[in-house]
Amino acid sequence: MKSLVSRLGGRRHATALGLLLLLGAVGLAQGWLGLTLLPPLAFFYAFLGVLMLLYGAMPLYTNRRLTAHYWRRTRRNRLAVAGLWFIVFLVLLAVIGPFFTQSPTRVNFPEKNLPPLGFTISQSTFDLSAGQFIAKETPGVWEHPLGTDDKGRDMLAMLVSGAGVSLQVGLLATGLAVFLGAVLGVTSAYAGGWVDNALMRFTDIMMTFPFFLLLIFIVFLYGASLTLIIVVIGLTGWTGTARLVRSEALSLRTREFVLAARALGASPARVIFRHLIPNVMSPIIVIATLSIPGIILAESALSFVGLGDPSVASWGRVLNAGQQTLDTAWWVAVEPGVLLFFTVLAFNFLGDGLRDAFDPRTEV
Amino acid sequence: MSSNSLLELQGLQKHYPVGGGLFTPLVGVVRAVDGVSFAIGEGETLGLVGESGCGKSTLGRLVLRLEHPTAGHALFRGRDIFRLQGLELKGFRRQVQMIFQDPQSSLDPRMTVGDSVGEALLIHGMQVGKERGERVEELFLKVGLEREHIHRYPHEFSGGQKQRVGIARALATSPRLLVADEPVSALDLSIQAQILNLMKDLQEDLGLSYLFIAHDLGVIRYVANRVAVMYLGKIVELSRKEEVFSFPLHPYTEALLSAALPPRAGRRRWPRILLGGEVPSPMNPPGGCPFHPRCHRAFAPCPTVVPQATEVDGRLVVCHLWG
Numbered sequence: 001m002k003s004l005v006s007r008l009g010g011r012r013h014a015t016a017l018g019l020l021l022l023l024g025a026v027g028l029a030q031g032w033l034g035l036t037l038l039p040p041l042a043f044f045y046a047f048l049g050v051l052m053l054l055y056g057a058m059p060l061y062t063n064r065r066l067t068a069h070y071w072r073r074t075r076r077n078r079l080a081v082a083g084l085w086f087i088v089f090l091v092l093l094a095v096i097g098p099f100f101t102q103s104p105t106r107v108n109f110p111e112k113n114l115p116p117l118g119f120t121i122s123q124s125t126f127d128l129s130a131g132q133f134i135a136k137e138t139p140g141v142w143e144h145p146l147g148t149d150d151k152g153r154d155m156l157a158m159l160v161s162g163a164g165v166s167l168q169v170g171l172l173a174t175g176l177a178v179f180l181g182a183v184l185g186v187t188s189a190y191a192g193g194w195v196d197n198a199l200m201r202f203t204d205i206m207m208t209f210p211f212f213l214l215l216i217f218i219v220f221l222y223g224a225s226l227t228l229i230i231v232v233i234g235l236t237g238w239t240g241t242a243r244l245v246r247s248e249a250l251s252l253r254t255r256e257f258v259l260a261a262r263a264l265g266a267s268p269a270r271v272i273f274r275h276l277i278p279n280v281m282s283p284i285i286v287i288a289t290l291s292i293p294g295i296i297l298a299e300s301a302l303s304f305v306g307l308g309d310p311s312v313a314s315w316g317r318v319l320n321a322g323q324q325t326l327d328t329a330w331w332v333a334v335e336p337g338v339l340l341f342f343t344v345l346a347f348n349f350l351g352d353g354l355r356d357a358f359d360p361r362t363e364v
Numbered sequence: 365m366s367s368n369s370l371l372e373l374q375g376l377q378k379h380y381p382v383g384g385g386l387f388t389p390l391v392g393v394v395r396a397v398d399g400v401s402f403a404i405g406e407g408e409t410l411g412l413v414g415e416s417g418c419g420k421s422t423l424g425r426l427v428l429r430l431e432h433p434t435a436g437h438a439l440f441r442g443r444d445i446f447r448l449q450g451l452e453l454k455g456f457r458r459q460v461q462m463i464f465q466d467p468q469s470s471l472d473p474r475m476t477v478g479d480s481v482g483e484a485l486l487i488h489g490m491q492v493g494k495e496r497g498e499r500v501e502e503l504f505l506k507v508g509l510e511r512e513h514i515h516r517y518p519h520e521f522s523g524g525q526k527q528r529v530g531i532a533r534a535l536a537t538s539p540r541l542l543v544a545d546e547p548v549s550a551l552d553l554s555i556q557a558q559i560l561n562l563m564k565d566l567q568e569d570l571g572l573s574y575l576f577i578a579h580d581l582g583v584i585r586y587v588a589n590r591v592a593v594m595y596l597g598k599i600v601e602l603s604r605k606e607e608v609f610s611f612p613l614h615p616y617t618e619a620l621l622s623a624a625l626p627p628r629a630g631r632r633r634w635p636r637i638l639l640g641g642e643v644p645s646p647m648n649p650p651g652g653c654p655f656h657p658r659c660h661r662a663f664a665p666c667p668t669v670v671p672q673a674t675e676v677d678g679r680l681v682v683c684h685l686w687g
Contacts, residue, residue, distance in 0.1 A: 265454055
């Protein structure tokens with residue numbers, strides 16, 4: 001047991017591998033028995049949670065001095081800090097918001113097309129007593145601070161639920177893509193030779209593949225579901241990470257500390273997990289942060305063209321609906337658009353800030 | 365060769381193909397190490413000198429079995445190291461360790477230096493738990509570091525201190541032979557002397573053997589018992605240190621010595637010999653004696669006939685002057 005643990009490169013990797021295998025086994029077993037103990041997305045969360053806890057949070061905790069150092073360097077970039085706070089705000093909104101808002105799917109026609117608080121529009125409504133259409137001044141109301149759409153659904157509730165969708169897609173699909181890319185990239189660099197050649201040519205082919213078309217095709221075949229969209233984005237989005245991680249690992253592979261480990265008789269697994277992966281973590285974190293907005297946008301674009309999951313109110317879908325009522329109710333399209341804009345901006349700023357913080361060339 | 369030698373190289377060769385990938389044609393072969401034979405005895409320091417690109421470092425890596433040779437053997441205690449497997453290979457890894465040139469890149473920046481040193485013990489399952497910590501501490505003290513250094517990261521150390529950590533790591537498994545690849549050339553002059561003295565003291569205490577690779581003749585003169593001079597993948601001269609420095613046989617050795625600073629100012633024993641031209645490409649070495657285009661003593665047979673190794677007064681030299 002002890003030798004197995006040390007073979008895997010330490011307790012942390014053994015724990016990670018064990019938990020991931022357990023998750024996989026439970027998943028396979030429930031599929032085989034035809035049960036649904038846990039929805040598929042829960043597996044994703046668990047999978048990502050294990051990886052983030054053991055490889056994200058734990059090193060940050062055990063190596064507090066380095067964490068403080070990077071935090072100091074990130075903090076110097078004000079935009080990055082603003083981005084981080086916006087993301088924290090968004091996460092809180094998505095997690096606790098739904099408990100305070102109305103149901104995002106409750107249709108209420110008498111309250112349709114209410115403008116946001118502070119705005120008043122003139123709307124022509126059919127007046128029953130007069131028996132004709134009359135123009136009526138409609139002010140925003142406190143019950144619907146961000147207004148309602150053309151079916152009387154509360155905009156705030158829809159945007160809050162959309163934040164959850166966007167973050168889920170962004171984090172889970174990115175997690176999957178970055179995990180695949182990192183493993184493939186490091187393996188490719190360490191193995192070298194024909195393995196490297198084969199993996200990188202495969203990456204090239206995947207890169208040239210029009211993934212949006214593939215997504216549309218798969219959604220057309222199997223119907224839209226959030227899980228499916230996340231899986232497809234994750235399985236196609238790893239190419240950039242793989243290339244970046246490979247090039248980083250290639251330069252590390254010839255560094256003397258890797259030679260030293262090999263001269264000590266370290267196994268390939270030990271070299272990969274103890275020496276290569278920890279040293280490519282910073283570019284991995286940066287590329288993950290920078291690829292989240294692209295993926296959030298991809299999901300919104302998919303919803304916008306009507307291929308999103310119809311059971312969830314994602315920002316893209318609200319945007320799509322709002323675009324048809326742009327002349328009567330501009331806020332339905334503008335509000336999710338603005339949120340999307342700032343979310344993408346926040347992740348990009350944070351990613352840029354982290355990249356500068358991790359770049360040893362800017363070390364002073 | 366002597367029967368009590370720790371390591372014995374027999375016609376070791378390492379050729380690297382250039383090109384020859386999936387989509388590129390084979391352009392040629394770099395003869396990095398081209399038929400090297402010598403032996404290192406117990407407790408001995410063999411200095412290996414030569415210009416950059418002559419194959420010194422490749423030879424070092426071959427001895428550590430980090431590369432596989434194209435031809436030839438390397439016997440460690442009579443066993444061919446390239447045939448070792450499993451437990452025997454692990455045993456070999458424990459006994460032969462390396463000290464690197466660049467202390468900056470020889471330590472993992474994400475590991476505390478204590479973990480780097482302890483990793484050797486971990487891999488070989490040598491000491492467990494508290495004992496391992498004590499052994500790491502002992503090693504730190506042995507190389508002149510302090511107990512509180514153990515939990516720091518490499519970037520918190522100076523170059524000389526990092527090199528001490530590198531030596532502690534190499535000593536962790538109680539090796540018999542250390543391959544030191546330019547261990548001091550990246551350090552300040554004053555630090556160089558400290559590290560060299562440390563290495564000498566350790567050799568005395570622990571009875572270590574060194575394969576000491578350097579391009580600095582002053583350093584070699586200070587630490588080596590015997591000196592091997594390498595040119596384009598081949599050993600051109602091999603003799604005891606005193607003999608090499610007082611009476612070099614090979615013209616290349618002569619030229620190297622004349623380029624080095626005299627030990628005392630104003631006393632230059634030989635006229636200055638300037639080596640003309642560049643080191644020829646090891647992909648396409650000149651015919652005959654590989655040194656002849658730059659040699660100040662070249663004569664008739666040099667461009668055509670390959671010189672053979674000759675023994676002169678128990679010294680080895682590969683040159684037509686002595687053939």
